[in-house]
Amino acid sequence: MDWVTGLQKAINYIEAHLTEEIDYEAVAAQSFSSNYHFQRVFSILCGITLGEYIRNRRLSIAGKELAQGNEKVIDVALKYGYENPDSFAKAFQKFHGISPSQAKNNKAMLKSFSRLSVKISFEGGNIMNYRIETKPEMILTGYKRRFNGAPGERLEQEADFYITTRPLQFLLKGMKKENYETNYDIITNIDDDGFDFYIAQNLEKNMRDFMNSDLFGKEYAEKFEHITIPEQTYAVFETERCKFPTEVFLELRKQIYAEWLPDSGYEIINAPEIVVTHWFWAPYKNERYRELWIPVKKVD
DSSP: OOHHHHHHHHHHHHHHTTTSOOOHHHHHHTTTSOHHHHHHHHHHHHSSOHHHHHHHHHHHHHHHHHHTTOSOHHHHHHHTTOSSHHHHHHHHHHHHSSOHHHHTSTTOOOOOOOOOOOOOOOOOOOOOOEEEEEEOOEEEEEEEEEEESSHHHHHHHHHHHHHHTHHHHHHHHTTOOOSSEEEEEEEEEEETTEEEEEEEEOOOHHHHHHHTSTTTOHHHHTTOEEEEEOOEEEEEEEOOOOSOTHHHHHHHHHHIIIIIGGGTSEEEOSSOEEEEEEEOOTTOGGGOEEEEEEEEEEOO
């Protein structure tokens, strides 16, 4: 089964079970993929997580039913999986901008979140350079923040994280030998609500030992952690060489998931995703690029 057909079957399954408890494993099974693989691909291609899609569809339909005036708020809340009326009211207010009781008024303004429909379009024909590589275990040193909210909100959080933690970045970079910057971003512990995001460097062991010693300073040491990345097979992609590779990076990620992954014979697994930024300074600014390491396994 191709990914387009599988994704549409999964969406159809969700729509048929919106008033029931939805098992993500059962949703993923519609596309004959693992739960983690399905959720990761769904969020990248659709721009929304699986949980957000289900929640928005339920709240959209709940608003329509309340506007018709025939249903009690408590009954609609229970129908769409909210056992607590207060939690339903909070979610409803956040989505529609008004309370459930206000939705029963004749002139209430509500939001509609439409059902996803997968359409076949003629895309592709693009060349992507990649390699399948098994990376040995490595230890990266960095600091993290938990990002929550919709994918767009998480991108804003990532930008803010880089801006507000520059002193920590400079401290890490000062412990390296290279005369150019190689930065590591680590995305891990991904779930419906968000993910952990690390800004890290690959330091030599003597530097990691120094950071663990009393000489480094406890107030600084507490801000960092050493992250062990187990040996893992990755599909490694590179952006084009350009002055600002961060601007083309997001489009590359979506292109990988939409065009390369479906016919690759590989499946995404639940392991850290790593982005490596090679940031050269003058006169080599146009040689900058980013690598995206996607953890994969061969499909049986």
